[in-house]
Amino acid sequence: MKNLYWCWVAIFNKFAMEEQECSKTRDRHSHDAFLRCAAVVLPYLNSDELASVASTCKALHLISKPITSRRTSDASRGLENLPIPFFNPIAGDSQPYPYFFYTPTQTLLVRPEFRQPWGSGDDARMCTEEGRPDPFLFRVESASGCECARCIGDCCPCLEAGDILLTRECGPSCKCDPACGNRVTQGGVRVRLKIVKDERKGWGLYAAEMIPSGQFVCEYAGELLSTKEARQRQQTYDKNASMGCLTPALLVVKEHLPSGNTCMRINIDGTRIGNIARFINHSCDGGNLDTVIVRSSGALLPRICFFTSRDVQENEELTFSYGDVRLKLDGQPCFCGSSSCAGILPSEHT
Numbered sequence: 001m002k003n004l005y006w007c008w009v010a011i012f013n014k015f016a017m018e019e020q021e022c023s024k025t026r027d028r029h030s031h032d033a034f035l036r037c038a039a040v041v042l043p044y045l046n047s048d049e050l051a052s053v054a055s056t057c058k059a060l061h062l063i064s065k066p067i068t069s070r071r072t073s074d075a076s077r078g079l080e081n082l083p084i085p086f087f088n089p090i091a092g093d094s095q096p097y098p099y100f101f102y103t104p105t106q107t108l109l110v111r112p113e114f115r116q117p118w119g120s121g122d123d124a125r126m127c128t129e130e131g132r133p134d135p136f137l138f139r140v141e142s143a144s145g146c147e148c149a150r151c152i153g154d155c156c157p158c159l160e161a162g163d164i165l166l167t168r169e170c171g172p173s174c175k176c177d178p179a180c181g182n183r184v185t186q187g188g189v190r191v192r193l194k195i196v197k198d199e200r201k202g203w204g205l206y207a208a209e210m211i212p213s214g215q216f217v218c219e220y221a222g223e224l225l226s227t228k229e230a231r232q233r234q235q236t237y238d239k240n241a242s243m244g245c246l247t248p249a250l251l252v253v254k255e256h257l258p259s260g261n262t263c264m265r266i267n268i269d270g271t272r273i274g275n276i277a278r279f280i281n282h283s284c285d286g287g288n289l290d291t292v293i294v295r296s297s298g299a300l301l302p303r304i305c306f307f308t309s310r311d312v313q314e315n316e317e318l319t320f321s322y323g324d325v326r327l328k329l330d331g332q333p334c335f336c337g338s339s340s341c342a343g344i345l346p347s348e349h350t
């Protein structure tokens with residue numbers, strides 16, 4: 001795909017020269033065909049590539065403009081129920097949006113050559129329950145589930161009383177359908193959100209409306225990694241972070257036995273492919289989001305979801321605690337602004 005990109009750049013450049021030199025004599029038919037082709041290819045380019053192609057000539061600049069504005073108006077490319085726009089209020093910073101691939105659910109390792117179109121006007125419209133990708137990557141064959149038709153009240157056996165940070169939902173082995181009331185986290189984002197840039201913390205996720213306490217906000221989606229892969233990636237991110245060139249979004253969640261030993265560990269990397277949860281910043285006071293492990297009947301792996309831990313006001317930033325351990329005393333500075341701020345972001349052995 002990289003070669004294909006360079007091939008396109010060469011064609012764009014040739015087109016731009018022709019556009020300038022022989023605009024009167026050029027064959028109108030092939031000119032229009034080229035522009036139609038460009039409209040198909042440009043949404044596959046990343047933000048830097050798009051900017052460089054747009055600078056080659058007026059025609060390509062005009063095609064790239066609506067692509068940029070569609071990207072800015074919805075981070076989710078139509079893959080969520082509601083659009084989630086970007087806002088960059090920082091004077092002198094012209095970055096309209098950060099570039100990443102979107103997945104609304106957990107996904108397996110994505111090939112480096114993968115490209116996702118974004119901003120074509122045909123971005124996926126997955127607003128219907130049927131259109132959403134399956135939230136469960138792996139199923140447990142022959143697992144039992146509920147027989148309820150609608151899971152009303154508390155008679156559904158899947159509604160086991162968990163503690164606040166563990167929830168049980170109906171899943172692939174249940175008879176009920178996606179509209180069942182015990183599948184709260186499986187239908188995607190249902191609250192209005194936006195992504196806003198801060199001078200010191202970078203992009204962050206904000207409430208675009210008042211969100212009451214206990215409301216599901218979003219899942220933490222991204223590439224599901226083995227622990228070995230997660231450790232290797234963390235090393236790479238640590239190296240790159242010290243050069244200040246990317247914001248890593250690798251989440252490691254561990255469940256512990258009463259003895260303190262880890263009994264379950266899930267590694268989800270939203271750095272390259274993820275959802276809006278990759279923009280949630282850290283707060284030393286725990287923020288306003290609870291990280292909840294959601295298990296579903298018949299699903300092999302739990303999913304990590306965020307619920308509001310208190311009422312959140314419109315325009316308030318959504319945050320959670322990245323952890324309590326700070327192994328690197330010279331780690332990244334924290335700008336959470338809470339009265340309990342430790343001054344540096346949490347860091348621990350992955």
Ligand SMILES: C[S@@+](CC[C@H](N)C(=O)[O-])C[C@H]1O[C@@H](n2cnc3c(N)ncnc32)[C@H](O)[C@@H]1O
Pocket residue numbers: 098200201202203204247248249250278279280281282283332333334335336345
């Ligand atoms: C998961 S990303 C969050 C989104 C990120 N701000 C961005 O622009 O993509 C984690 C990174 O955000 C930044 N960050 C998160 N919380 C922060 C805080 N309280 N203070 C300073 N930087 C923070 C750090 O660079 C961290 O490595």
